[in-house]
Each structure stands twice: as C-alpha cells, then as structure tokens.
Amino acid sequence: MWPALTIIAVALFIAVMVVHLRLRGQIERERSAAAKQLEALKTQQQGQALQIRSQQEILFNSMIEGLLLLDQDERIQLANRAFVELFGIAADVRGKTVLEVVRQHELAGLLATVTGQKQVLGYELKLGGLSERWLQINAAGVFSADGKKQGTIIVFHDLTRLKQLERTREEFVGNVSHELRTPLSLIKGYVETLLDGAQNNPDVATKFLQTIQRNAERLQFLIEDLLTISELESGRIKMNLHSVRLHALADRVLEDFKTQAAARRVELVNALPELTTRADSDRLQQVLSNLIGNAIKYGREGGHVRLTGKLIEGNAVELCVQDDGPGIPAESLERVFERFYRVDKARSREQGGTGLGLSIVKHIVQSHGGKVWAKSEPGNGAAFYFTLPVKQDAVI
Numbered sequence: 001m002w003p004a005l006t007i008i009a010v011a012l013f014i015a016v017m018v019v020h021l022r023l024r025g026q027i028e029r030e031r032s033a034a035a036k037q038l039e040a041l042k043t044q045q046q047g048q049a050l051q052i053r054s055q056q057e058i059l060f061n062s063m064i065e066g067l068l069l070l071d072q073d074e075r076i077q078l079a080n081r082a083f084v085e086l087f088g089i090a091a092d093v094r095g096k097t098v099l100e101v102v103r104q105h106e107l108a109g110l111l112a113t114v115t116g117q118k119q120v121l122g123y124e125l126k127l128g129g130l131s132e133r134w135l136q137i138n139a140a141g142v143f144s145a146d147g148k149k150q151g152t153i154i155v156f157h158d159l160t161r162l163k164q165l166e167r168t169r170e171e172f173v174g175n176v177s178h179e180l181r182t183p184l185s186l187i188k189g190y191v192e193t194l195l196d197g198a199q200n201n202p203d204v205a206t207k208f209l210q211t212i213q214r215n216a217e218r219l220q221f222l223i224e225d226l227l228t229i230s231e232l233e234s235g236r237i238k239m240n241l242h243s244v245r246l247h248a249l250a251d252r253v254l255e256d257f258k259t260q261a262a263a264r265r266v267e268l269v270n271a272l273p274e275l276t277t278r279a280d281s282d283r284l285q286q287v288l289s290n291l292i293g294n295a296i297k298y299g300r301e302g303g304h305v306r307l308t309g310k311l312i313e314g315n316a317v318e319l320c321v322q323d324d325g326p327g328i329p330a331e332s333l334e335r336v337f338e339r340f341y342r343v344d345k346a347r348s349r350e351q352g353g354t355g356l357g358l359s360i361v362k363h364i365v366q367s368h369g370g371k372v373w374a375k376s377e378p379g380n381g382a383a384f385y386f387t388l389p390v391k392q393d394a395v396i
Contacts, residue, residue: 066135066156068098072149074111076101086135086156098154107137114141114152124159134159175340179222179355183215225356229339232363239280239367246317247272249281250307253288257296261305266296269306275317277388283364284388290357291321291384299323299381316370317390322383328376336374337362361386 066083070076079093079101093101099108106125113120119140127133136157142150190208198204231237247270254268261268277284288307295305300323309319328336335341340355365372365386376382 066158068152068154068156070098070111070152070154072151074098074152077151083156086158110137110139111152114139115149118143132160132163134163172339175355176222176226179340180219183218183222186215187212187219222356225360228360229356229363232360232367237283237367239283241278241280241368244277244279244281244284246275246277246309246319249285250288253285253292254307256289257292260293261296264296264299265302266299267304268292268296269304272307272309272319275309275311275390277317277390279368279388280364283367287361287364287386288321290361294357295321295323295325295382295384299325303381311390312387315390316387318385318387320383320385322381324381327378327380328374328382329378330376333374333376337372358384 063080063082066086067078067080068076068083069078075095075097076093079089083089084093087102089101098111099105104125104127110120110123119138121138123137123139125135125137127135136159137154138157139152139154141152144150190212194205194208198208228237250270250272254270257268292305292307299305303324306322307319308322309317312318332341337358339359341358342355361384362372365388369389370387372384372386374382374384
C-alpha cells in the first residue's frame with residue numbers, strides 16, 4: 001500500500017508542478033506582454049511629447065519677437081531664434097541666467113519687479129553699442145495656485161525702426177517749421193512796416209514788396225518740393241518712361257542756367273556722349289536742374305560745371321555733374337541726400353533753396369531703378385553721380 005501511496009503522491013506533486021509551471025509561464029508571458037505594452041505606450045508618449053516640443057519650438061522660432069522662458073530659479077529653459085538674433089548670441093543659452101547671456105543689469109531689476117508685481121508691460125530698454133537700438137519688453141511670472149513662482153515669460157520687441165521713424169518725423173517737422181518761419185516772419189515784418197506808412201515812400205515800398213515777393217516764392221518752392229517728396233515717397237507719382245537723348249536734354253537744362261552761371265562767371269560744359277536712356281524726361285530734367293543749380297551755387301566763382309556720362313555694364317548709363325568748388329567734407333557725403341541736410345547751413349540759407357533738392361534727386365533716380373551717390377575731396381570740388389536704365393540700342 002505504501003508504494004502505491006508514494007506513487008500517487010509523486011504523481012500529484014508532478015501534476016501540481018506542471019500546473020504551477022504552466023501558470024508561471026502564463027504569468028511571465030502576460031507580464032512580458034504588459035511590459036512591452038507599457039514600453040510601447042511610454043515610447044508613444046515620449047514621441048508625442050517630442051512632437052509637441054518640436055511644434056512649440058517651431059512656433060516660438062516663427063515669432064518675430066524675441067522670447068525667453070525662465071524656470072523658478074530664473075535660468076533660461078528656452079530662447080527662440082528671434083531672441084538669439086536680436087542679441088547676436090552664438091552659444092547655447094539654456095541653463096544660464098539672463099544676466100550671463102545679455103549683460104544688461106536693467107533686466108535683473110526687471111525680473112525682480114516681475115516677482116513683486118507678477119507682470120511688467122511696455123518697458124523700454126535702450127541698448128548701447130555701435131548703433132543705437134531700442135527694445136520694448138513685456139514680462140509675466142507663472143505662479144502656482146499657492147502663489148509660488150514657477151517661472152517667467154519675457155517677450156522682446158524691437159522698437160529701433162519705430163524710434164528712428166519717430167525721430168525722422170520730429171526732425172522733419174522741426175525743419176519744415178524753421179524753413180516756413182523764416183520767410184513768413186520776413187513777409188509779416190515788411191507788410192507791417194508798409195502798413196505803418198512805408199507804403200507812401202515809393203522807393204522803400206518797391207524794395208519791401210520785392211523782398212515780400214522773393215520770400216513768397218521761397219515759400220511756394222518749399223511747398224512744391226514738400227509735395228513732390230511726399231508723392232515720390234508714397235509712390236503716387238507714375239513715371240512716364242520713354243526714350244530720352246541725354247545730350248540734347250542736358251543742352252536744354254544748361255540753357256536755362258546760362259544767366260545764373262554768367263552771374264558767377266561759371267563755364268557750363270556739356271561733355272555727355274550721345275547716349276539714350278529710358279526715363280521720364282520731365283523728372284530727369286528736374287534731377288539735372290537740381291544738380292547743376294547746386295554746382296553753380298556752391299562751386300567756385302569763375303570755375304566750371306561739367307556734365308559727363310558713360311555706358312556701364314551694357315544695360316545702364318552713369319551720369320556725373322562735377323564742379324571745382326571747395327568740395328564736401330567726408331563726414332557729410334553720406335548725408336547730403338537727406339531732407340533739409342545742409343553742409344554749410346549759413347551759406348545755404350543765404351543763397352536760398354529749400355534743402356530738399358538732393359532728396360528729390362535721390363527719390364527720382366531710385367524710382368527709375370537707378371542709384372545716386374557723391375564723391376568729393378575738400379578743395380577739389382564735388383561730383384554727383386547717378387545711374388539710369390538704358391535700352392539695348394543706347395549708344396547712338
């Protein structure tokens with residue numbers, strides 16, 4: 001009997017072991033499948049998180065404003081492309097403080113203000129360096145429900161162009177006001193003198209009326225030039241382009257200046273070759289008139305004003321108006337085409353003019369697709385160059 005019971009016990013043990021092993025194998029397989037499923041889910045979540053982060057970075061980098069995300073320790077977690085370009089940063093900035101990256105102590109004070117007030121809007125920061133730059137900064141803190149600071153978002157908007165335009169507008173208004181005030185004051189003063197009795201003296205009255213007429217014409221020229229500048233800058237003036245013979249056009253312009261040139265004993269020389277360009281003849285005549293008039297006015301008394309030109313690169317002509325006067329200082333060459341800029345303010349106002357002539361020249365030439373520039377050495381005169389497009393059969 002004991003052998004039988006032993007055999008039965010062994011058989012039961014073996015059966016239990018088989019069942020146990022089967023159950024264990026099934027559990028291991030289920031556990032392995034669950035682990036694989038968990039790993040797949042984890043990989044999927046990481047992929048989704050990576051995709052979301054990538055989309056966020058694409059979004060942040062597409063912004064024209066500079067963007068910084070700081071953690072609770074005020075260290076940079078993200079800086080978009082606009083921020084990097086705005087401050088000219090080459091190295092990776094993540095993990096660094098703002099002060100370490102941009103060296104602007106005002107920003108450290110700004111971050112302290114954000115901690116206290118939770119946000120700062122419209123803060124303007126002037127950056128030093130070779131060229132003046134302005135930034136508008138908006139910053140906001142990210143706080144948890146219990147008021148604990150989690151991080152900071154800072155947005156930088158470049159105001160430099162806006163500041164430059166505002167300064168240009170202020171200078172323009174100031175210059176126009178000054179240019180209008182001078183002739184108006186003279187007109188008003190002489191009219192009051194006439195009304196007080198000077199009108200009864202024919203000689204004095206005639207002289208005063210001539211002065212009034214001169215200043216009224218100066219006002220008229222100023223207003224006309226202002227309107228021309230406005231129309232050219234806004235693109236409202238349409239160029240009536242057609243074939244223009246440059247030598248013949250220059251002859252007509254020089255004829256108009258013979259009296260003015262004779263008064264200063266200036267010889268006018270038309271050395272333009274027979275070139276043809278495609279341009280608006282009226283506007284081109286205005287360009288030459290301004291340049292020749294200036295050359296006579298500011299050149300050497302008893303000197304020469306010379307017009308030259310040549311074909312360049314096969315598809316453009318280059319014209320030059322040159323005098324042999326005192327010339328233009330090097331620091332003024334880049335600014336002579338600005339509105340109201342005068343190299344010698346006292347002499348310019350004494351000899352008349354609106355201060356807009358060269359600015360009009362620049363805009364007309366650019367409207368034709370050309371460019372304009374000046375060259376000069378003090379004591380050796382000044383030369384004003386400009387280019388114009390030309391037809392294939394330009395050389396006649």
